[in-house]
Amino acid sequence: MLIVIKNIFAYMRPYKLLASLFFVGLFLDLAFVSLAPLTFKFMVDLAIVPKDMNMFYLILSVLGIAGFIGFGAGIMSDYMLAKLTSLVQKDMRALLFSRLQRMNIGFFQKSRSSELVSYFSVDLPSIDRSMSVILTVGIQSLSVVIITTVVLFYLQWSMAVCILVGAIAIFTGPYLLGRRAQATDSAYKEQLSLMTGEVHENIKAQRVVKGFNLQQAMIDKFTTRLQSLFVIQYKKNVLSASLERIPMISLLLINFAIIGLGSYLALQGYITVGALVAFFTMYTSMGNSVFNLTFAIPAFTDAAVSMERIGRLLDESPEASGEAPLPQREDKRPDIRFEGVTFGYSEEQAVLKQIELHIPPGTTAAFVGSSGSGKSTLVQLILGFYEPDAGQILINGSCLRDLDRRSLREQMGIVFQDNFLFRGTILDNIRISQPDSSLENVIEAAKRAEIHDFIQTLPEGYHTPVLDEGNNFSGGQRQRIAIARAILRNPPILLLDEATSALDPIAEASINRTFGELSRDRTVVTVTHRLASITGADRIFVFDQGKLVDSGNHHQMLMNGGYYKELWDKQSGLSVSSSGQEAEIDEERLSRLPFFRGMEPSVLKEIKGLFNTETFAAGQPVIYEGDQGEKFYLIARGRVEVTRRSPDAEQERIRLAVLDDGDHFGEIALLENVPRTADVTTLTPSVFLTLQRKVLDYVLSKYPEIDSRVRQTLAERRK
Numbered sequence: 192m193l194i195v196i197k198n199i200f201a202y203m204r205p206y207k208l209l210a211s212l213f214f215v216g217l218f219l220d221l222a223f224v225s226l227a228p229l230t231f232k233f234m235v236d237l238a239i240v241p242k243d244m245n246m247f248y249l250i251l252s253v254l255g256i257a258g259f260i261g262f263g264a265g266i267m268s269d270y271m272l273a274k275l276t277s278l279v280q281k282d283m284r285a286l287l288f289s290r291l292q293r294m295n296i297g298f299f300q301k302s303r304s305s306e307l308v309s310y311f312s313v314d315l316p317s318i319d320r321s322m323s324v325i326l327t328v329g330i331q332s333l334s335v336v337i338i339t340t341v342v343l344f345y346l347q348w349s350m351a352v353c354i355l356v357g358a359i360a361i362f363t364g365p366y367l368l369g370r371r372a373q374a375t376d377s378a379y380k381e382q383l384s385l386m387t388g389e390v391h392e393n394i395k396a397q398r399v400v401k402g403f404n405l406q407q408a409m410i411d412k413f414t415t416r417l418q419s420l421f422v423i424q425y426k427k428n429v430l431s432a433s434l435e436r437i438p439m440i441s442l443l444l445i446n447f448a449i450i451g452l453g454s455y456l457a458l459q460g461y462i463t464v465g466a467l468v469a470f471f472t473m474y475t476s477m478g479n480s481v482f483n484l485t486f487a488i489p490a491f492t493d494a495a496v497s498m499e500r501i502g503r504l505l506d507e508s509p510e511a512s513g514e515a516p517l518p519q520r521e522d523k524r525p526d527i528r529f530e531g532v533t534f535g536y537s538e539e540q541a542v543l544k545q546i547e548l549h550i551p552p553g554t555t556a557a558f559v560g561s562s563g564s565g566k567s568t569l570v571q572l573i574l575g576f577y578e579p580d581a582g583q584i585l586i587n588g589s590c591l592r593d594l595d596r597r598s599l600r601e602q603m604g605i606v607f608q609d610n611f612l613f614r615g616t617i618l619d620n621i622r623i624s625q626p627d628s629s630l631e632n633v634i635e636a637a638k639r640a641e642i643h644d645f646i647q648t649l650p651e652g653y654h655t656p657v658l659d660e661g662n663n664f665s666g667g668q669r670q671r672i673a674i675a676r677a678i679l680r681n682p683p684i685l686l687l688d689e690a691t692s693a694l695d696p697i698a699e700a701s702i703n704r705t706f707g708e709l710s711r712d713r714t715v716v717t718v719t720h721r722l723a724s725i726t727g728a729d730r731i732f733v734f735d736q737g738k739l740v741d742s743g744n745h746h747q748m749l750m751n752g753g754y755y756k757e758l759w760d761k762q763s764g765l766s767v768s769s770s771g772q773e774a775e776i777d778e779e780r781l782s783r784l785p786f787f788r789g790m791e792p793s794v795l796k797e798i799k800g801l802f803n804t805e806t807f808a809a810g811q812p813v814i815y816e817g818d819q820g821e822k823f824y825l826i827a828r829g830r831v832e833v834t835r836r837s838p839d840a841e842q843e844r845i846r847l848a849v850l851d852d853g854d855h856f857g858e859i860a861l862l863e864n865v866p867r868t869a870d871v872t873t874l875t876p877s878v879f880l881t882l883q884r885k886v887l888d889y890v891l892s893k894y895p896e897i898d899s900r901v902r903q904t905l906a907e908r909r910k
């Protein structure tokens with residue numbers, strides 16, 4: 192309780208004048224409320240019994256003037272409190288929000304977004320409510336109780352002692368229950384935040400939910416969550432009701448005692464009738480205040496829990512940052528060097544192992560490799576989102592750890608695969624990277640990002656609102672807005688993490704040309720799985736399972752053979768028309784599929800013609816676990832995720848693999864009709880070459896020898 196009062200006073204510290212006026216008003220008001228019943232004693236004993244009209248008018252006038260002052264002061268204190276609590280809420284909201292801005296990326300990954308939101312939606316309002324209750328009902332009632340107790344002792348001490356003993360009983364119950372109520376309230380708020388989190392996630396995941404028919408599974412999961420919430424809410428409500436009920440019963444018992452004792456004392460002549468009436472009136476007013484006070488107790492519990500939760504958030508350490516500004520090179524082209532960098536998101540698993548690499552000033556470096564090999568993690572390290580566990584990253588010769596993160600990031604522009612668009616207009620979203628740039632510059636950046644023409648077709652042009660994180664635009668349009676944002680910033684270091692993954696081939700080729708032009712006077716780091724787009728890079732770094740396995744330029748590495756050539760071969764021989772609607776595979780590439788290996792060119796040519804093109808948007812299911820498979824898929828362009836139901840939880844999915852350009856899946860369907868063993872969902876817009884078993888069967892039936900060879904290979908691969 193004390194800590195809550197201490198915190199409330201700390202919140203009000205910046206507003207001393209306002210707080211003082213509030214307390215003056217409050218105390219004048221309550222002085223009147225608590226002392227007014229005393230007039231009964233004077234009215235009965237000095238005016239009514241002696242029948243003194245002058246005294247009657249005098250007492251009435253004093254009461255009127257005191258009432259006028261008391262009510263005026265009360266209205267003033269209401270006004271001051273309204274302002275005070277609003278200001279405190281404003282300050283706390285701003286403090287929490289600015290603290291969140293200073294947290295590191297790791298903090299956001301370990302926290303649930305709904306829980307962070309609940310600090311604003313549950314805890315701050317709960318502090319606001321509690322603060323109002325404590326400062327009004329709480330203080331008023333407590334003061335009335337203290338003042339009336341003193342007056343009651345003055346009027347009749349033995350009856351006052353009786354009340355005091357009862358009052359102790361009134362507060363013992365709530366005190367004993369208080370700790371349990373606080374723990375239950377805390378558990379309830381946790382459960383509430385988990386429930387809101389689930390609703391939040393469910394709304395965002397509606398495509399997947401509908402795509403995979405997960406509605407019933409989601410309802411079942413939510414019902415289980417609601418059951419836990421129900422149990423804890425029920426317990427909380429019972430405790431809360433008990434906290435209110437126990438004092439009410441105690442109060443009733445004291446009433447009986449006072450009526451009996453008071454009447455007996457008056458009958459025996461120990462107390463005048465006026466004093467008895469005044470005593471009862473004051474006692475009733477005191478009883479009301481005690482009753483009100485019992486309502487203030489849950490407010491203390493509520494505030495204590497929320498204050499503790501917010502305190503924990505404020506105690507989190509902010510993102511580490513050095514103080515040194517980034518030293519500038521004369522040519523303004525930054526130099527990036529990794530020296531023995533090892534890093535893991537958790538202590539158990541290193542995602543990057545002993546990385547040594549140098550990106551000279553003004554060059555374009557490309558990070559390529561299998562999915563999960565650590566390419567994006569390298570970009571995040573350059574941005575200073577995480578710190579290496581061993582080794583160091585040097586930017587312009589200075590250790591990144593010592594650099595002021597602000598000055599470092601000022602030099603960078605970044606385009607991610609998934610780009611967040613803020614609520615506002617397209618113009619706001621592009622200009623966010625360089626708020627003072629002119630409309631002409633924004634348009635220029637949009638033109639280079641190939642999005643200007645599209646914006647022009649919108650009725651509101653650059654002022655078109657961006658809704659729901661940009662979901663009123665396609666993935667490709669969002670990506671181009673993000674590219675315009677990065678171009679407008681004109682940064683010395685440009686970081687592109689799968690920056691063109693959502694674009695069709697024409698847009699991709701064109702934007703890659705823009706990136707080529709941009710790379711002339713800056714240092715560029717690009718992460719991509721599409722090797723054709725980085726053949727011109729000055730230096731290509733190839734990663735596999737967190738290790739740098741090869742580096743050099745495209746031609747050197749093709750000559751050397753090795754992993755890069757393997758990746759290149761996988762992607763070559765596949766072409767997609769500029770519209771992105773037609774894909775083709777050449778015979779040579781077809782002959783490299785294990786089950787078509789060594790086939791005669793004429794048969795390959797025939798099989799090549801059997802492939803169909805299928806296009807999918809990002810986030811769409813391609814095949815479902817358990818469905819009968821009769822089609823083979825080859826990814827001509829795009830990226831998919833292969834997942835399987837978790838054996839432990841029906842609605843949870845385990846990611847088995849991420850496949851991209853040149854990878855294939857579902858080959859067993861070419862052998863026989865078997866249920867699919869996993870779900871496949873697109874991660875980016877994807878173009879597939881598909882082959883139906885029935886069609887292949889028809890062609891191969893003409894070549895029995897080839898047919899049996901294909902079947903044998905497929906059967907072996909199935910093992």
Ligand SMILES: Nc1ncnc2c1ncn2[C@@H]1O[C@H](COP(=O)(O)OP(=O)(O)OP(=O)(O)O)[C@@H](O)[C@H]1O
Pocket residue numbers: 300536537542560561562563564565566567568569720849
């Ligand atoms: N925030 C994170 N927390 C924990 N593990 C992560 C996190 N981000 C990535 N990882 C893991 O680190 C490894 C490297 O991921 P990263 O995204 O850097 O790979 P990548 O080569 O860029 O893959 P992709 O091409 O699929 O984007 C993966 O095993 C991934 O699961």
